[in-house]
Amino acid sequence: MDIFLQQIVNGLTIGSLYALVALGYTMVYGVMKLINFAHGDLVALSAFAGLTVYTNIFADGGTSIIAVITVFMFTAAIIAVVGVLLERLAYRPLRTAPRLSAVVSALGAGLVIQNAIMLIWGPNMKIFPSDLFPSTIYEINGVVITFTQLMILIFSSVLMIALYLFINKTKMGTAIRAVAIDQDAAKLMGINVNKIIMIIFIIGSALGAVAGLFIGIYYRGITFDMGWMYGLNAFVAAIIGGIGNIPGAMFGGLMLGLFNALISGYISSAWAETFTFMLLIVVLIFRPTGILGEKVAEKV
Amino acid sequence: MNKTSIISIGFIAVMSVFPFFADSAWLAVGITFLVFSVVAFSQDIILGRAGAFHMGHAAFFGLGAYTTAILNTHYGWPILATWAPAVIIPVVVALITTAPIIHLRGDYLLVTTIGINIIFLQILENDLFGITGGPNGIFGIDVVKLFGYEFFDQIDMYYMALILLGITLFIMKTLDGSKFGRAMFYINKDDVAAQSMGINIRYYKLYAFAIGAGLAGAAGSMFAVQYSAVSPEAFDVLQSIMFFTIVLVGGSASLPGVLLGTFVMFVLPEIFREFETARYLIFGLAMILTMILRPRGIWPVKFGNIPAFLKKGKK
Numbered sequence: 125m126d127i128f129l130q131q132i133v134n135g136l137t138i139g140s141l142y143a144l145v146a147l148g149y150t151m152v153y154g155v156m157k158l159i160n161f162a163h164g165d166l167v168a169l170s171a172f173a174g175l176t177v178y179t180n181i182f183a184d185g186g187t188s189i190i191a192v193i194t195v196f197m198f199t200a201a202i203i204a205v206v207g208v209l210l211e212r213l214a215y216r217p218l219r220t221a222p223r224l225s226a227v228v229s230a231l232g233a234g235l236v237i238q239n240a241i242m243l244i245w246g247p248n249m250k251i252f253p254s255d256l257f258p259s260t261i262y263e264i265n266g267v268v269i270t271f272t273q274l275m276i277l278i279f280s281s282v283l284m285i286a287l288y289l290f291i292n293k294t295k296m297g298t299a300i301r302a303v304a305i306d307q308d309a310a311k312l313m314g315i316n317v318n319k320i321i322m323i324i325f326i327i328g329s330a331l332g333a334v335a336g337l338f339i340g341i342y343y344r345g346i347t348f349d350m351g352w353m354y355g356l357n358a359f360v361a362a363i364i365g366g367i368g369n370i371p372g373a374m375f376g377g378l379m380l381g382l383f384n385a386l387i388s389g390y391i392s393s394a395w396a397e398t399f400t401f402m403l404l405i406v407v408l409i410f411r412p413t414g415i416l417g418e419k420v421a422e423k424v
Numbered sequence: 425m426n427k428t429s430i431i432s433i434g435f436i437a438v439m440s441v442f443p444f445f446a447d448s449a450w451l452a453v454g455i456t457f458l459v460f461s462v463v464a465f466s467q468d469i470i471l472g473r474a475g476a477f478h479m480g481h482a483a484f485f486g487l488g489a490y491t492t493a494i495l496n497t498h499y500g501w502p503i504l505a506t507w508a509p510a511v512i513i514p515v516v517v518a519l520i521t522t523a524p525i526i527h528l529r530g531d532y533l534l535v536t537t538i539g540i541n542i543i544f545l546q547i548l549e550n551d552l553f554g555i556t557g558g559p560n561g562i563f564g565i566d567v568v569k570l571f572g573y574e575f576f577d578q579i580d581m582y583y584m585a586l587i588l589l590g591i592t593l594f595i596m597k598t599l600d601g602s603k604f605g606r607a608m609f610y611i612n613k614d615d616v617a618a619q620s621m622g623i624n625i626r627y628y629k630l631y632a633f634a635i636g637a638g639l640a641g642a643a644g645s646m647f648a649v650q651y652s653a654v655s656p657e658a659f660d661v662l663q664s665i666m667f668f669t670i671v672l673v674g675g676s677a678s679l680p681g682v683l684l685g686t687f688v689m690f691v692l693p694e695i696f697r698e699f700e701t702a703r704y705l706i707f708g709l710a711m712i713l714t715m716i717l718r719p720r721g722i723w724p725v726k727f728g729n730i731p732a733f734l735k736k737g738k739k
Contacts, residue, residue: 159531214712221719223530224477228672231665232711239705356538363535398546401539408532409524 126266131389132382137273137342139381140280144335145358146365146373147287148328154304154368155324157223161230162210164355165237166203166329170336171346172245174199175252192256199337200330206237207329208322216318234352241348249347252340276338283331284374291370300324304368353397357384360400364407366417375416431680432593439586443579451578453694455650458585459643460667461686462592464674466639467667469599472676474632475612476526477534480541481667484514484637486659487544488644493562493654494555503568503649507642514641518633526629541661548656561655565648581650588646592639596679604631612677666690673714675721684723 145167152160177198182191214233218226260271291297302310303320311317339354340346357380365376380400387399407415442454463485470478488510495501495509525536551558568575568584575584599605607628610618619625648654666689674685688710693703714722 153531157531159534217716218719221715224471224672224676225715225719227534228669229712229715231669232708232715235704235708235711239702239708243701243705359535360539363532367531394550395546398543401536401543404539405525405536408528408536412528412532 127389128386129265129267131385133267133269133273134389135382135385136378137276137381138384139361139378140276141335141338141342141354141377142358142361142381143284143374143377144280144331144338145354146362146377147284147370148332149355149359150362150365150367150370150373151300151324151328153362154370155300155307155321156215156219156226158215158226159230159359160215160328161227161355162214162233162237163328163332164351164353164358165234165241166207166210166351167332167336167339167354168346168348168351169206169237169241170199170203170333171252171340171350172241172250172348173202174333174337174340175250175346176245177202178253178256195256196334196337200333203333203336204326204330207325207332210237211321211325216321234355238349238351245348247348249345252344252346254344256341272338272342276342279334279338283334287327287331288370288374296323357397357400360404363414364404366411366414369414369416369418372414372416376414435680435683436590439589443582448578451582452650453691455578455582455585456647457686457691458582458589459647459650460670460690461683462585462589462643462646463640463667464670464682464686465592465596465679466636466643468671468676468682469596469639470632470636471668471671472678472682473599473605473608473612474629475608475615476629476632477530478537478633478636479534479668480537480539480544480661480664481636481640482659482661482663483541483544484518484640485644485647485663485667486548486654486656487514487517487637488641489648489654489659490548490556490562490644491641492645492648493565496566497562497564498555503566503645504570507645510645511638511641514637514644515634518637519630522633523630526626526633538661538664541659541664545656545660548659557655559656561653563653565652565654567652568649581646585646585650588642593679595635595639599635604628608632669711673711673721675724678721678723678725681721681723681725685721688722 145163148163148166149160152158152163174195178191178195181194210233214229215226218229257272257275262269262271262274289297291300299310299315300320300323302313302315303317307317310320335354339350358377361376361380362373363376364380365372365374367373380403383403384396384400387393387396391399411417439454439458443451446454463481466484467478467481470476470481491510491513492503492506495506496503521540522537525533528536547553548556548561549559556562568580575581599608607618607623610621610623611625611628615625647658670685670689671682672685673688674683675681693707696703696706718724
């Protein structure tokens with residue numbers, strides 16, 4: 125029972141990270157109908173950029189709450205700028221092109237970011253400092269939860285609730301939903317579609333950046349090519365939840381995190397991805413548009 | 425004699441005499457080019473013609489390679505005898521794995537086919553049946569032997585691969601005018617209209633996967649013999665992405681396009697090997713630029729609105 129509860133805690137932690145990354149995928153997909161294959165690499169870039177920001181600005185050790193907040197804000201801003209540039213340079217010229225052309229462009233962009241990371245930071249694994257968060261451990265009935273895990277759970281919940289309110293309660297959020305439903309009609313209603321897409325890339329990339337930093341802090345070791353696997357898992361999570369659907373991405377992320385943790389705990393982590401994709405296939409056989417996805421026919 | 429035939433005869437002539445001018449390093453590149461273009465054509469049947477977003481083709485390619493490797497090293501089959509299973513097993517596996525997901529639309533199919541590739545890879549790496557050699561793969565695959573003659577030379581390999589490409593091109597040409605090819609054409613253009621004309625989309629898409637997997641398996645078998653070894657990382661998702669990209673960068677459903685795509689995506693990086701580390705950065709930039717400048721590929725197929733086989737006075 126202890127192992128089970130422990131895996132639940134671990135699963136929710138990983139699941140929150142998946143959910144943060146999945147939100148970036150699902151928002152871009154919802155509006156542009158494009159799998160942003162470069163998104164996972166943005167997450168990896170964030171971990172490396174955050175590491176550099178931290179070691180350069182706070183090299184003298186003093187870890188304060190201000191230092192951590194600065195690292196997060198600064199890194200998120202950098203990644204948001206990269207995300208906007210990505211959309212401008214690689215996706216906007218292809219908005220009217222056949223869908224698969226944009227997919228190839230996204231794959232190319234992912235390759236560029238991944239190899240840029242390798243050229244800048246080198247091909248070897250980098251280790252995140254362990255002193256960003258205090259190493260306090262809480263133990264409740266034999267279930268261990270670290271301070272980092274607690275921060276991940278709290279911080280990602282806050283971000284997700286904030287995003288949910290932003291999308292559903294604000295004027296800007298309404299505009300985003302309108303663009304997702306019908307770009308042309310939204311344009312006729314006076315919505316600046318380019319601006320909305322830019323905002324989506326800012327939010328999505330910033331959320332991915334937060335996830336990337338947490339991945340660095342939680343797992344410590346970061347590699348230039350790690351973005352692909354996190355990205356793929358997060359994308360699968362977005363599909364399981366129902367792509368284009370924001371609560372769906374959160375739900376899918378948490379569900380996949382829990383599923384992965386239980387598979388790793390009870391079967392074997394060597395088969396984790398096999399089970400992930402089997403889950404995906406089973407979900408899609410019964411719910412072709414994901415668990416929370418609406419039943420809509422593809423636009424002709 | 426039209427332009428297409430002149431180009432094809434020119435291509436075949438150049439490819440036939442290539443080994444006499446190439447050193448062994450370039451000959452190896454040439455063989456891999458031939459093998460990869462066969463795989464690219466098989467990907468094109470599924471992606472470019474049937475219009476199924478398929479990004480797991482390295483699994484079928486690898487299945488062919490591993491079939492030959494396992495039957496040869498573990499069970500002592502001669503390479504020639506493994507050719508048939510190296511085609512049949514990928515076909516069967518493709519049918520079993522894609523049948524439940526063939527109805528998925530666009531991007532959903534794309535992600536599940538990536539999944540097929542990843543599951544295949546994990547089976548290889550975790551050595552599920554104890555015959556795949558785990559992460560190291562299998563070494564010491566035999567050469568092709570026929571009537572006591574051993575085709576161990578690189579030039580022999582090259583011509584075998586060229587013959588395989590010739591067979592593939594013949595199949596591709598035949599497809600265009602066949603019932604299957606016409607059905608594919610309509611499904612790709614407009615699947616709702618095709619369905620209302622009585623075309624069974626599910627059947628033809630599975631058919632496309634079966635042919636594609638079979639050809640990829642044949643190429644995989646040749647790939648295994650060329651390197652006399654197979655290992656999992658040659659068949660990972662990156663490889664699938666490469667085949668996927670070859671078709672779209674070259675021009676989907678276009679024979680010269682796919683050949684050109686293979687050349688651009690595979691041979692050019694070999695030429696720029698000196699740049700070593702920055703190679704894939706440039707490669708990625710080139711992918712973006714190509715798509716922006718030529719969204720339908722470098723050498724797109726010229727369909728009028730009326731396909732050639734419907735025009736009067738042409739056979």
